[in-house]
Amino acid sequence: MSSSRRIAILASGAGSNMAAIAQACEQAVIPASIGLIISNVPNAGVLGRAKDLRLPHCCIDHRQFENREAFEDAMLLKLRGASIDFVVLAGFMRILTDCFIREYYGSLLNIHPSLLPKYPGLNTHQRALDAGDRETGATVHYVIPELDAGPTIVQGKVPILPEDDAESLAARVQVQEHAIYPQAVRWCLEKKVELRDGKVWKDPSFMDDGETRTGANANNGTRA
């Protein structure tokens, strides 16, 4: 399925969110096509998945660059060359500079494995367990220069069970991620959700309470 809107996905890991978004594009749930997948990690699983799915992909290894700006310049060159107008961070484990964020401001999303503003940064699942939380989840948000602090579009929640460890929790949260991320990308591209004056604006006809109800893969997980 082709579309004039072209998404890029930046990822450093296994690529399960990339696959969920690519599937939603393929099924025209998201009105866009995947124009490019970039990983900064040469042996990342996401590159193998992109190859299997026959999606355009490349590796830009941040370690090959003198500084953050040079690394980002190389990514921006690729993104512009592929006529990308919307960028999705899906487990991309590099901090982006203001310069990169400015270029795609309002068209740049991230998913974070916690119920932000709780637990920005790393080791989110262990921190939720250590705090004795009874629920956790994932947050899709617009990217702004402050790390993991951009306006929230949607959150998916899961309960924390007595027998959970960080690994089991991560797996349960990922089920939610694969539901809410394609959904959020779809809302943005359909202009049902926009970043206006630094806040999330939602189409008034668009009934949503901030948590997922429907969507491409919204068939699992527990919602509060």
Ligand code: GAR
């Ligand atoms: C996801 O769980 C995502 O929330 C997390 O990385 C994982 C990537 O998994 N992102 C972050 O931690 C960003 N700070 P995937 O490669 O299978 O999509």
